[in-house]
Amino acid sequence: MNTNKKSELSFLLNADIAARNARDRAIIESVPDAGAFHFVRRLLSNPTLRPLMELELNGCTSLVGALLLSSQEYVRTTRFRGRSARFRAREFEALEMTSLGSAALMSEIEGLEKNRWLGEFQTAVEGYVCIDHGAGICMSRPLFETALEIPDPEVLERVVFLNNGMRQIAEMYRKEEFIDAECRRDHSIWWSENGKSRKGVEVVDLGRQLAVLDQ
Secondary structure (H helix, E strand, C coil), X not given: CCHHHHHHHHHHHHHHHXXXXXXXXXXXXXXXXXXXXXXXXXXXXXXXXXXXXXXXXXXXXXXXXXXXXXXXXXXXXXXXXXXXXXXXXXXXXXXXXXXXXXXXXXXXXXXXXXXXXXXXXXXXXXXXXXXXXXXXXXXXXXXXHHHHHCCCHHHHCCEECCCCCCECCCCCXXXXXXXXXXXXXXXXXXXXXXXXXXXXXXXXEHHHHHHHHHC
């Protein structure tokens, strides 16, 4: 391999190592027990577990997570027509978990229902609504219909089709149209089992956060 090729690869490897180290440091800060730390890392090493939990608990996962789940036939897409005044009769695509997906999730948590750190992991997943890694998000129908009804532009501007990653809602929203977190929390009873008692309802845009850090 020539020197230039090694140089091209090194920054990617360095980025992967830095990301993993940063993730482990963040876990250690909240999970100081060594056994619990390794348990949480094991959960994260399963590439489909977190997306499955996100879909189950938050009604949403990233496009990357949705593609992973789709490749294992853990999810399928469904079509529905909007019922809100602004989006009435428009057709949208939602994501739903299949029986295979439900079985895969159950196999991971079965017997651990009373495990403290599994509970902490699930609570951490409920600490946000969705994380957009830069390619968009895919949503369950309950969350999607709630976001259409409010409406919730911060969520809607990120939702994409699973097969091609194209935005489902191309409208541009004015800043004053964006709702606050409390409004989203008030409506969470329609898409979250824990409703208003959820730990968080934030929408996280990693690409935008990095752009802010670079300024």
